Amino acid sequence: MFLTLFSLVTRMLHLILGVGTPQKFPPPLPPAEERECFLRLARGDEDARQKLILHNLRLVSHIVRKYYATAHNPEDLVSIGTIGLVKAVDSFRVENGAKFATYAAKCIQNEILMHFRAQKKITSEVSLNETIDVDRDGNPLTYIDVICCEEDVVEEIGRKLMTGKMLAYIETLLTARERQIVRMRYGLQGCRACTQREVAEALNISRSYVSRIEKSALEKLREAMQ
Secondary structure (H helix, E strand, O other): OHHHHHHHHHHHHHHHHOOOOHHHOOOOOOHHHHHHHHHHHHOOOHHHHHHHHHOOHHHHHHHHHHHOOOOOOHHHHHHHHHHHHHHHHHHOOHHHOOOHHHHHHHHHHHHHHHHHHHHHOOOOOOOOOOEEEEOOOOOEEEHHHHHOOOOOHHHHHHHHHHHHHHHHHHHHHOOHHHHHHHHHHHOOOOOOOOOHHHHHHHHOOOHHHHHHHHHHHHHHHHHHHO
16 A cells, blocks of 8 residues: 555656656755755754655666666556665665765665565575566566666675674674684784684694684674574
């Protein structure tokens, strides 16, 4: 019901603005003005939120036209992509230093990808090489094409978040000896990265014992991250 309502609102907005093509969408905001809008949004300014959504609708249309030119329901895909845009606006943080257009493109693509998954009623693991559509040249379009991003800013943010989680797990899940060995082995928290032999010599224990402790610690971290 929400998707249907959102679709109707989006189409109405398109009619009001006359935005049948990307060129007719409101232009992207200048970087300084966009940043200011996000700062205002963080303080609860709803007008800033609406402005950010409106001036980035062009990106939704661009993604749909680029990847789904032959789709049977482009208007629905624009509506679905707009949901992804709204999520991007609500979750973006300027202090992370990422470019919003890159972050939003990822969110829009993921929202459309989830739509395809729901349509197919996927109940098992999805192959990233599975064809879901064709582009305007007739070439097959796969999941990996949809979720890929030309810039790695979003991936870098993801890596930083995962690193933060990993460091927290090291502090809370590992024993004192496991923490010490992991820090020395991987050069964490000011330690120099050492070989197992160097760690063994520094701690006056056998190399095989270092290996067993390291393996146990990594298994704990792996389970926690999963």
